[in-house]
Amino acid sequence: MREFYDEMTFRTNVVAKKASLALQHGLERFEVTPEQWSVLNVIDQKAPISQRHVAEFAEKDAPTVNRIIDVLLRKNLIDKAVDAKDRRITLLSLSVEGKQKVQLIRNVVEETCGNFYKGLTKQELAVFVHILARIENNLE
Template sequence: MQEPLAYENVGTLLDRTTRLMKAMYQRAFREAGYNLTPEQWVLIDHLSNNGPASQTDLANGTFKDAPTVSRIIDKLTKKEFVARTRFPNDRRRYQIALTAYGEETHSVLNPLVKELRIQTWGGLTEGDHDELSRILDTIRDNFA
C-alpha cells in the first residue's frame, strides 16, 4: 500500500521545528549570559518546580532516557547549576538539587522562557494548541 504524499514529511517537519526552537532558546540563554542548552534548562526547570530528585525521577519527569539525564547532570554539575548528594536512607542513589547559582539562574531565565513560549504560539489560538497536542498524542500513541 502506498502512503499518501502528505504523510511523508511529518518527521522532517517536527525535526525542523524542534531544531529551530532549540536554537532560539540556546541563543536567548547565551545572550542572557548563560551557557545552557534547552535540554539542560528542562532539568533545571524541573528541579526548580519539584525540588530535589533522583536521576530516575528526573528521567521520568522530563521524559528523557536515563543515560541522557546522567550526561546532562554531569554537565550541570561541572557548571555548578546542580549538586549531587547521597540520599540519607539509600547510599546507592544520588539526589540531584539546584545550587544557589542554579536557583538564581532559574529566576533570571524563567521570565525569558515564558516570553519565548508566547513567541512560539504567536498567531495561534488555544484551540490550535489543543489540536496540536491531540495530534502529537495520537502520533505518539501510534508507536506505543
C-alpha cells in the same frame, strides 16, 4: 496520500528544528543548552529528586542525564545530597546560583515559547497538544 505524509513529516521536522534553534539561541547567554535546561527544569519542579527520576521526567536515557548532571555540578547549578532514608540514592536540587539562573532562563523560555504560539488561541493550542500526544502514542 504519500505526498500528504511527506509534507506533514517535512513540516514537522522543519518546525521542530526552528523551535530548537530558537530555544538554543535564547539560552546561549546563560551558557546552558536546551538539554541542560530540560534537566534543570525537572530538578526545579521536582526537587529533591533522584537521577533516575530526572531521566524519566526529562525522557532521556540514564547515561545522557549523568553527563548533563556532571556538567551542571561543575557549573555549580545543582547540589547533590544523600537520601536520609536510603543512602544508596543521591538526591538533586538546585543550588542558590542554580535557582537564580533558572528563574532568568524561565523568563527567556516563556518569552521564546510565547513567540512560537503567537496568534493561536488556547483552544487551538489544546487541540495541537492533543494531536501531538496522539502521534507520540502511535510512535510508542
